[in-house]
Amino acid sequence: MNQEYLRAIPKVDELLREPSVQALTEKYPARTVTDAVRAVLEDLRREILAGGREPPPDKAALCAAVEAVARRDTLPSLRSVINGTGVVLHTNMGRACLSERAAEAAKNVARSYNTLEYDVEGGCRGHRCAHVEGLLTRLIGAESALVVNNNAAAVLLILSAMAEGGEVIVSRGELVEIGGSFRVPEIMETCGARLREVGTTNKTRLGDYEKAIGPDTRALMKVHTSNFRVVGFTQAVPPAELAALGRSRGLPVIEDLGSGSLLNLARLGLRDEPTVQESVAAGIDVVCFSGDKLLGGPQAGIIVGREEVLSLLREHPLYRAVRVDKMTLAALEATLRAYVEETAETELPTLAMLAQSPETLRMRAQRLCALAREAGVDAEVVPEEDQVGGGSVPTQTLPSFAVAVTPGHDGVDALETAMRLRERPIIGRVAHDRYLLDARTLREDEFSCIVDALRECLR
Template sequence: MSTETNLPAPLAQAKDLPSLDRLLQHPQGKALLQEYGHSQVSAALRQHLQSLRQLALKQSLPLSAVLPEQILQHSWQQLEQQNRSRLQPVYNLTGTVLHTNLGRALLPDSAIQAVINALQFPANLEFDLSTGGRGDRDDLIADLICELTGAEAATVVNNNAAAVLLMLNSLSQRKQTIVSRGELVEIGGAFRIPDIMSRAGAKLREVGTTNRTHLHDYEQAIEARTALLMKVHCSNYAIKGFTKNVSISQLAELSQQHQLPAVVDLGSGTLVDLSQWGLPPEPTVKDTIKAGADIVTFSGDKLLGGPQAGLIVGKAELIERIKKNPLKRALRVGKLTLAALEPVLALYRAPELLPQRLTTLRLFTRQPHAMRLQAETLQPLLQSWAGATYKVQAQAMFSQIGSGSMPESVLPSYGLHICYQGSGRPGRHLLALEERLRCLSRPVIGRLHDDALWLDLRCLEPQHEPDFVAQLHPITS
């Protein structure tokens, strides 16, 4: 007859803790030093040893916890977490292609390679290779922008809000800028056109009403202190019904009569007619210039499909005034932005090849049947990962462009629809599943809506699917 006894685990005393030097001389400690350096490793080990010492003094430290391998493994995990980049790649399955919180446009391969080259080698950022003298960084891309837009001159700053700020400060400081009341938009992060105008030192003169503005409203507001007539493209909302607005060509004609610049903030901005690929039409920069706009501002990382930037194009004399503003230096872009922007712009020289080469347009034009096949393949894998208390279904859904572009337009899409099937309210269970997705090695970001978690597959291209699948391990009971 045998008896079993549950003996308490032996406890460690403070004197049982290994010294810091012993840990650093351990093979695993040497590997840590090689990876993270003496300063970080020593600090992490001292901190952990101190916490273990406190537990030992309280007689609550198992003897196994003082093994050098255990201590070093804990510090390795701590240092790995501490040194992990805060900026992580994620899978964008929200259904919003140009997602501001997830970095907006993805760069094409040619732009990525150009950025790598700019990171590795010195470059002629402000050096004129033909003369050997100092150059202007805008010269690297100005000719290309002008070729694509029909503008006389161009300059680039770090985003479109900066472009509008710089333009207003250069051309309308302490003077009046006339804008339709229906175009006083607010963009992401609560940045408003009136606020930008105020910071630029320009005096706002609102004309018309929220839904209707006439040409005579602008004309009656013009006075001696008027510097600009301005239009703002309402890309992030729409007014329907009894509406009236003034066209760019009408505003340009009025501005010429009064010898005032007509400026247009296009916001998202596009260089090609998107309707040729079945997308909703948007005013192009070239058409806006052709209609008579003297200055046009637009973004680089929205419909253009490039890096974050604000582009200002238009009449050479006005662009020169803008470039002489001291704010231009504060708002200028660096070599990485210019390196990425040039190859993106160059793709527009062959517009018929854009759907294959420009990542953003490729995502916009993905076909629903391809995403449906993808969803049907992933459904059983995700079902196994989520567990039996959730129901995962392949389902039709709708994507959106995002970043304030085409707010009323949707793109037929397909993805995975996940519902909670257990007892109780589904909210907290769906939040828990959403958190599990966010905690994967490469986080998956979906959308919670209508008591379900939606994973839109538009932005999960086939080449990324194997890595996505590899991190889906079935739930274990």
């Protein structure tokens, strides 16, 4: 029977001559259509040989399958999604969304020649970080600033320039894994620095650092544990005390803040997140943090601190390998200007999402729920607790509301898959056999797209 089914499969040229397939060449490149035909027929052949198929579908069904494959293959791999998870800084979905001003700034410099390394006033070569250095020093109160492509690169550059061949003293309780198995001890090893652990997992005292200082010590380092918490019987050395110890022993003090924030976020419900300004004011020599987390800008590693230290970083050969491009700098400059103009909390999507009150979120969820019910979808509004981010304050949650959809006979997993595999993917969560769309990370201009998708997927 398999041989009979195999003989019934049309040839590639035969299917390409079908009018509906020929019409596809007006929408897609001819090569894409041909490849789609081959892929569909090959999949059909494979299924028949595996014994898992009834007689081959008719040509109309095959042509529809060809169009689906062609459409899929021409979609950009990196494309926008609708985030219904409620996770504001979702690592897998690009973390912080840029503001309109930042996105426009990046587009403008991408489409034209620009002043990346050109000093207009002097008519000579300039420095790329000059576009943001003044803004950073003004906002933070540091002597100097530098930007690289992410915070891991910032740590790599700092340790390479300041600690190669020597020891760096770090609390055992702060030996974090940044993400993607990128660990602080391994970074040190890569930089040619040796790790000197002090204290215990839950308690480290100033005396532990002091006793560990020796002739090979190059720096003292503090790492903010932004992606985990040690609770209970704990003790850590405050930045000001560690900075004072460093000054008394002639050693620079480094602090990796991870997420990094320029605003006190306690009133938004985020606890124990230090500001960059606090670290600099405490006397830390060099501080690094991310641009695409709590700052709300593009991916970047921002380094601030004493000019004497940052000049070493600028002169290090590794700096050229980790420097940022024109689009990142343009977006970062626009983001920082929002802080200078005191519009950050309303202009930057990350801060605006975090600042939403539960009542605002409940009303938004009710509007989406009403639209879904009008479309025949079985939905209701339920209270939720939102995680702020995966690698950014993951242990803290904020109260929110979500639209909970009860799936049809195919089940909740089928609904989640169908929503995720749309041309513009819609990413929700599954809980208690219901499909959840959290209001915190949804925009109202996305509601019609969501409702249309639910109607089609549940049909």
